[in-house]
Amino acid sequence: MSKLREDALEIVRRSIDAVLPESAVKEALQREDFAALRKKGGRIVVTAIGKGAWRMARAAADILGPGITGAAVTKYEHSMGDIPGLEIFEAGHPVPDENTIKGTEALLRHVRGLGPDDTVLFLVSGGGSALFELPAEGVSLEDMADVTSQLLGCGADIVEINTIRKHLSSVKGGRFAQLCAPAHVFMTVLSDVLGDRLDSIASGPAWPDSSTSAEALNIVKKYGLSLRPELLDVLGRETPKALDNVTAVVTGSVSALCAAAMKAAGDLGYAPLLLTTTLSCEARDAGSFLASVAREARLSGRPLKAPCAVIAGGETVVHLTGKGKGGRNQELALSAANGIAGLEGAVIASVGSDGTDGPTDAAGGIVDGGTAERLKEAGFSIPEVLKDNDAYTALKAVDAFLMTGPTGTNVNDFALALIG
Helix, strand or coil: CCHHHHHHHHHHHHHHCCCCHHHHHHHHHHCCCCHHHHHHHHHEEEEEEEEHHHHHHHHHHHHHCCCCCCEEECCCCCCCCCCCCCCEEEECCCCCCCHHHHHHHHHHHCCCCCCCCCCCEEECCCCHHHHCCEEECCCCCCHHHHHHHHHHHHHHCHHHHHHHHHCCCCCCCCCHHHHHCCCEEEEEEECHHHHHHHHCCHHHHCCCCCHHHHHHHHHHHHHCCCCCCHHHHHHHCCCCCCCCCCEEEECCCCCHHHHHHHHHHHHHCCCEEEEEECCCHHHHHHHHHHHHHHHHHHHHHHCCCCEEEEEEEEEEEECCCCCCCCCCHHHHHHHHHHHHHCCCCCEEEEEEECCCCCCCCCEEEEEEEEEEHHHCCCCHHHHHHCCCCCCHHHHHHCCCCCCCCCCCCCCCCEEEEECC
């Protein structure tokens, strides 16, 4: 393994370590006097949703000690054992399944019948939209799965996807907070939404919803979604626009992820440059652009002289045109491989902070100037692979995966161009 590749992997590791849930929960709980709440006789119910739910719940249990109750719902293979006092559920992501419903119903059982002196500690991380779901009256789980699949396949961004989800759900768009009332909801958030919009993260279960029914219906029209007429009626039901029982704290985001990447790169001797924390475009276009930046830096010293690290954080999208296997970070890396073909002294990596890119076991991809040639020798054409959305198969064939395993957090993605 080249020194450049080793350094890129080390930057990835340090960056993800910096946004793991334990530190986020500890920081948040320092802002609320839970000991005082207990002295007043109030109950503390711990509820956690998302890919980081288990680690966030574990941290809360360690800090708060015995006496808590509640439930956590996370993605398959993201749970790491029992937590005293809490029910743990694993469910489908990015498409909800029957275990999503079971986990959500269990979580709701714990918050029913609470009083004004009780507190619901609501721990939210990326992936919560799929993992926390109870369809609204007139909507089935199959409807939710179908609509989610259509939105993911047509290239809708996360805000658009969550706007639809909120209006079809009985727990999203502020409705969960209503179900907790009169108890107070203290929400701690690891954000996976650009701009940290609390009404969009996990589809805003405990935050007033700024999206409208008209916007939801316009999204259906924009992408030509195929919905039953009854679902259009449900989309016409408005979500809560005001809530008086919620306090929210954002303790982790893509900005923190990128800041950690900048520091790690600097510590390893690379001059760091942050391009953006709001990257939002087609994955293959982002890969092509980052490759052009790397090529410019390597050959002309612009915008930085080597050794340098160019970083971009955010969340790209993929328009499905084929039936292959992959994820947005793998597509970005594969496209970048085409752009730096033949270029020495450059590595580009793209990684999902949760450790699972799309429906695969890879966190992303890592490529260099020789990756394109190795793919050609293995019988792969990069344009054809991208057309079939089969980056996983191609990158696997040339050992260009970036593997971390499930990390227990989710604060968007970041891409790194490392120039030696």
